[in-house]
Amino acid sequence: MASTDRRRAHVVLFPFMAQGHIAPFLSLANLIRRARPDHALVTMVATPAVANSLSTTLAADGVRVHALPFDDPPADDLIALFLASESLLPAFRHFLAGLMASDPTAHVQVIADMFLAGWALAAARDAGAASHSAVLTTGAYGSAVYFSLWNSVPLIPATTSSTDGELLFRLPDFFPDVDVRRSQLTDHLAGADGTDAWSTFISKQIAAFHNTDALLVNTAEDLEPKGMLMLRQLFNNVPVYPVGPLLLGPTAALSSPSSPAPGTKRNAILSWLDRQPPCSVLYVSFGSQYTIGTSQMFELAMGLEISKHKFLWVIRPPAGHDVNGEFRPEWLPEGFRERVEASGRGIVARCWAPQAEILAHAATGAFLTHCGWNSVQEGLANGVPLIGWPLSAEQFYNAKVLVEEMGVCVEVARGMHATVGSGEVAAAVEMVLGDTVEGGEMRRKAAEMKEVIAAARGIIVTGAMGRRSKWCKGCSPTLCIVDVTNVHVTHAHTENMFMHYGTYQWQGCVYDE
Template identity: 45%
Template sequence: MGSEHEHGGGHLVLFPFLAQGHLIPFLNLAKRLESLGQRGGSGQRRLEVTIISTPRNVASLRRAVPAGSCIGFAELPFSPSDHGLPPDAESTDVVPLSAFPAFFFATELLRPSFEELVTELAGRQGRKNVCVLADIFLGWTAESARALGVQHRVFLTSGAYASAVTFSIWLRPPAFPRPAGPDDEQSLPDFPDVRVRYVEFLNVVVTEDYATNPMLAFLCRMVSLHFRHSGGLVVNTSEEIEQKGLHLIRKLSGLPTFAVGPLIGGRTASDDTARADEDDVCIKFLDSKPAASVLYVSFGSQNTIPASQMLELARGLEASGRPFIWAVRPPAEFDGTEKFRAEWLPDGFEDRAAAAAQGVVVRRWAPQVAILAHASTGAFLSHCGWNSVLESLWHGVPVVGWPLLADQLFDSRMLEKLGVGVEVASGRMFGGLGKGRWEHVRDAVETVLGDGEKARDMRRKAAELKELARAALRAGEDGEVKGSSVLAMERLVDSAFG
């Protein structure tokens, strides 16, 4: 390996947080890095890429890697039951919300086995040939990497603007008066031109006792460790999409920043066969509808809304008269693994939607990428998680925003500023859609899917952003100009092994 380094080689060790919304972007990053090495870009550099995680996650990731890939994997031992967690809880997907703090705290106990692995790699390949690329929630890896003498970069799976605002709120909360009304605003100490409402602030810090909250203290420590010890910040976005956001995150972190996105596509599903029926139902429904006419509704793989708001959403969808596909999960008050109950939706709602060929309701999961790529999909009612935002932009689909927590609130704000989003409700812990406000859903759906000037303008801007997102990833082959994100990926590798 020493001779490889002389000719521009290097070993990138990718360490995602243990959550589906983090594992998939890291896998997509690994594929892109592997492709960069195969193309011989950045001075004919040869790269080795290894993803490390716990055994269940590694098994799932392996199944998602195409045949012939040279991406490697390494397992770190993890015993969830030692921390009062379900025995299979190696990802937040199967962790109850109430147990999230215990799960986050437990991930720090992976440190000894992580350091043992990196020490072994550095001893075999040379410290200068190894760079750790770790998740923002694994800040202790930056401290470990510095102590072990290897390079370190932090990877943000969320957007630049929302991350900058969220981290600023965590690290230096704005001083709201007490008591404060939900719409009272304050500027952020780090960004005087960014103002947040009190209800947004509460949905970021999650609890009003934030000053003594151990979970928030943990998150602040992880971010601070990265900012102090890492050698650079890698962001799943592009310069064209998030120019302002990248300026803010550079200012906040003080780190060299590499915008390498959008990194989208792929999944780590363990039961694809069981999901084939949902694929078939959704795509057949879309095939039966006109172009840009269907609303896709999903709050992501882990997020959901309270039961009362689920009823309002259903009433608004029905009243809109627009066709829809809704991937529905149990309400926020219930365990996500609980069997779905009829009373969570209006009486007869599903039957009426089916009889009128207006809508399809699927449980928990839908083939999101295939739906967004379909010509009949006209809008996405989304929680505005960053992976969903990127998939919307990639396919040129406008968004009806219903953000729930943390960075989602500011992803929704960014989409509105870009002209491709309209917000229908905001907040899960605080705020949300009030009782009897189903008209807001109906009106928002009509704004995006209707024939008015606003809808036409959103569709036009979404199409423009689709082209910008794809241009950022042009490989520079056959005489074309390299995209900004490809150039950023090359600079990232050069910074680690140059």
């Protein structure tokens, strides 16, 4: 039995400064506060821009925000942003030193984003934090393939596809073998030689993963059993725990920083959905950071019109233009927006849209997505089948697992330079939304994934016992999950860690077999 020491924990959350990474950390902060409102302090460390957008909402939920000085580089140069984030190290060290000096009895527990791990976890260790861990905000399968590829640079093709002759790259880290196509590689990954800026940066993060107390993955064991197995093969010297899905749903206590104020008039988009038949509308969105090219936008628009199905397209300027700038009519076929909106066939929304509520709406029948992991989980949490158009990073491998393992997705295109025709778009929409055998099977499997996610979230919220997890007495699974399918480790063995086959191992927590 573990000690009965009940010293207060202070959890420091440190997300990367991008919306796709911030949202899971908001969910994590919410879960910690709800599970241990009187026994855990939570501080979110962020850049000034992020801190300003979150401070009011987080303060209302009892989460502190600490801003670290940072001059944001251009957001469209991702590797520059990654490298610039390392300049936060001195300020983060100073923050940790002050935090621990102000309350020497607190158990400071640092949880850093996957792209800050290379230096933030070392800072936590040097400062004497009780524990430190990294959060993979992406899914298990996508993360495993992504980091395995970077482990293998420079990439050398193993063979070619027997169906279309495309180059295939075989990953040696997994059994059975996993093959990746050339079209599933970003240009900077395909061209990496191990000494370039991308390779150097990612290798630091991978090294940090091997030298931390635990890896926390934004997924559920039953949602991605193969992906979790692959991650444990790849990082076999460190515990790997599923702690998701880390979602901010329509009723979440913490909201997205881009959401409108509570109590405002019902969104016009939702009002339009209210008037549509169940499962009749295709929702189209490439996320908050991504977009497609002008020619692709033309073909997508024509394909949607040809399909005759209703749709809601949250649109941004095409690649090569300011993604947050003004949308110009010439980027779409002449009269397209006017025709579809006048006929009631669809909406082309050039504004913020409440994605979680759209995906939860009864009228939404399918989701054309870039396969970012937050969007994927939001869609599957509502049983919505997917049409995939992955654009970057691990999105290609998210699409791969959605198609090959889950059977809930059809891929219509791949990458920012893909050539796609309007007929292909229309065919994919008809397959998923129409009365087809394939669409029916995708809807059935998406409904199964909805149940899996509901069970995982039910554990976190209600305290129900999971099929693969057990609780410590008085804790939520977010605080202490014992993965009984793997190696059993007693609490006494890990008494000084807050990780114990789950997100948090609180001092004095007692687990009964």
